Amino acid sequence: MSPVAVATVETASQEDLETAAEVLVLEELLVEEISIDGMCGVY
Amino acid sequence: MTLTLSSACALHPQVALRPEPFGALAYHYGNRRLVFLKHPDVVRVVRELGDHPSVGHTLRACGIATERDASFLQALNQLTKSEILRVC
Amino acid sequence: MSASQLVTQLKRGLDAPICLTWELTYACNLQCVHCLSSSGQRDDRELTTEQAFAVLDELRDLQVFYINIGGGEPMVRRDFFDIIEYSIANDIGVKFSTNGAFIDEKNAQRLAAMDYLDIQISLDGVDAITNDPVRGVGSYDIARRAMDNLKAANFGPFKISVVVTRHNVDQLDEFKALADSYGAQLRITRLRPSGRGVDSWNDLHPTNEQQVQIYNWLLAHGDNVLTGDSFFHLNALGESLPGLNMCGAGRVVCLIDPIGDVYACPFVLHDQFKAGNVHDTGGFTSVWRDSELFTSLREPESAGACASCGNYDSCQGGCMAAKFFTGLPLDGPDPECVTGHGATLLAERQASPVSITPKPSKDHSKPARSALSVVS
Numbered sequence: 001m002s003p004v005a006v007a008t009v010e011t012a013s014q015e016d017l018e019t020a021a022e023v024l025v026l027e028e029l030l031v032e033e034i035s036i037d038g039m040c041g042v043y
Numbered sequence: 044m045t046l047t048l049s050s051a052c053a054l055h056p057q058v059a060l061r062p063e064p065f066g067a068l069a070y071h072y073g074n075r076r077l078v079f080l081k082h083p084d085v086v087r088v089v090r091e092l093g094d095h096p097s098v099g100h101t102l103r104a105c106g107i108a109t110e111r112d113a114s115f116l117q118a119l120n121q122l123t124k125s126e127i128l129r130v131c
Numbered sequence: 132m133s134a135s136q137l138v139t140q141l142k143r144g145l146d147a148p149i150c151l152t153w154e155l156t157y158a159c160n161l162q163c164v165h166c167l168s169s170s171g172q173r174d175d176r177e178l179t180t181e182q183a184f185a186v187l188d189e190l191r192d193l194q195v196f197y198i199n200i201g202g203g204e205p206m207v208r209r210d211f212f213d214i215i216e217y218s219i220a221n222d223i224g225v226k227f228s229t230n231g232a233f234i235d236e237k238n239a240q241r242l243a244a245m246d247y248l249d250i251q252i253s254l255d256g257v258d259a260i261t262n263d264p265v266r267g268v269g270s271y272d273i274a275r276r277a278m279d280n281l282k283a284a285n286f287g288p289f290k291i292s293v294v295v296t297r298h299n300v301d302q303l304d305e306f307k308a309l310a311d312s313y314g315a316q317l318r319i320t321r322l323r324p325s326g327r328g329v330d331s332w333n334d335l336h337p338t339n340e341q342q343v344q345i346y347n348w349l350l351a352h353g354d355n356v357l358t359g360d361s362f363f364h365l366n367a368l369g370e371s372l373p374g375l376n377m378c379g380a381g382r383v384v385c386l387i388d389p390i391g392d393v394y395a396c397p398f399v400l401h402d403q404f405k406a407g408n409v410h411d412t413g414g415f416t417s418v419w420r421d422s423e424l425f426t427s428l429r430e431p432e433s434a435g436a437c438a439s440c441g442n443y444d445s446c447q448g449g450c451m452a453a454k455f456f457t458g459l460p461l462d463g464p465d466p467e468c469v470t471g472h473g474a475t476l477l478a479e480r481q482a483s484p485v486s487i488t489p490k491p492s493k494d495h496s497k498p499a500r501s502a503l504s505v506v507s
Contacts, residue, residue, distance in 0.1 A: 036076070039150070
């Protein structure tokens with residue numbers, strides 16, 4: 001993994017911790033499925 | 044079938060994982076399902092599932108706190124339903 | 132992280148596109164009046180087989196799981212099978228869009244034997260009378276023959292791709308029945324005023340009443356019909372349609388054109404939305420990660436003139452391409468805004484003597500433009 005990628009992972013983790021704090025009591029939603037066809041910008 | 048801490052499972056051979064800032068994308072080439080793994084911890088767990096005898100062993104080996112077990116079981120069950128994981 | 136937080140993440144962009152559209156050639160046997168890329172004639176600068184393989188090597192390294200191949204008519208290229216086979220061998224799944232002219236019995240069998248391949252056949256009417264004025268004389272029969280051949284070869288569930296216009300909007304149930312009869316999947320998408328659509332959009336785009344009709348039809352059938360999230364501007368009518376409800380341009384998708392130019396999406400083939408070229412230093416990867424255009428598309432957008440309307444969260448202000456090619460400001464309503472804000476602006480613009488509508492930067496239309504005169 002490149003240094004750039006490592007840096008962005010750390011950033012995301014900190015943000016996740018902040019948002020996770022509110023929902024920790026209930027549950028973490030760790031995965032989410034979308035359709036490969038569900039993004040606008042493809043014909 | 045529902046996964047428990049004593050179940051054994053592994054990444055489906057037709058699934059690829061791609062690292063992303065928020066965690067990873069998982070794509071199943073067979074059924075074309077795309078799943079966002081939204082935390083680096085769940086990515087580590089998914090990668091290592093096949094190396095340990097059970098889900099519980101994997102969670103402990105990855106240093107996941109036991110109070111998060113329910114969340115991880117729910118996530119792994121959803122991944123099994125999408126065939127991202129397969130039960131061994 | 133809730134669904135909306137996921138969308139926030141996606142809007143900031145990803146290390147690589149989730150999928151992208153790659154138009155292999157500007158050559159086409161048809162001259163559809165709404166062609167997004169104004170295709171017709173081949174461009175001498177189109178990527179060679181070797182250059183195409185090099186792009187695929189890069190996409191493999193970026194772990195782009197899936198590409199959408201289009202054109203022009205991609206099967207016109209003599210190396211079409213070489214390219215899709217190379218892609219699949221490198222773990223890049225392929226969906227390609229075709230008018231079906233080259234899917235004869237033999238090619239259908241060859242395609243049916245391949246894994247990780249999806250095909251979508253374009254059809255804009257359930258009969259030739261509706262379809263051919265848009266796609267050209269004989270194009271309905273061509274498409275049906277291709278579907279018959281794929282079915283006979285047991286290809287499996289291919290897709291039927293319909294651009295919804297004011298002339299076929301009443302046929303949605305019939306399109307669904309046609310798809311079901313083939314065991315196929317129906318995919319309906321929004322008409323854009325891009326490419327040759329700049330000239331045909333006014334006559335083809337659904338009326339405001341018809342947009343409500345599309346919305347209600349999708350609410351009833353949305354789970355079994357693909358839309359590529361292309362109707363998210365209709366979400367302002369109430370309940371959200373299935374999909375991410377966001378513009379993916381330069382954030383999760385992009386487009387590579389036949390000569391290697393990289394655009395934000397297939398609907399904005401204009402210099403203003405060109406991020407770079409695959410031949411640039413650093414290749415496609417640098418264009419995706421570092422280009423000025425894509426970086427700016429990943430910054431938080433402002434609701435602009437739409438801020439005062441209560442619907443912005445639902446409709447996101449609509450489609451950037453639809454606004455751009457109708458000459459509307461990008462930070463205002465979509466021309467097909469369901470509240471009518473866009474139509475009002477459009478009428479004012481069209482009444483103005485100095486209004487200039489942007490034209491696509493490239494035009495590969497055949498000189499005769501024969502498809503335009505099919506209704507005689």
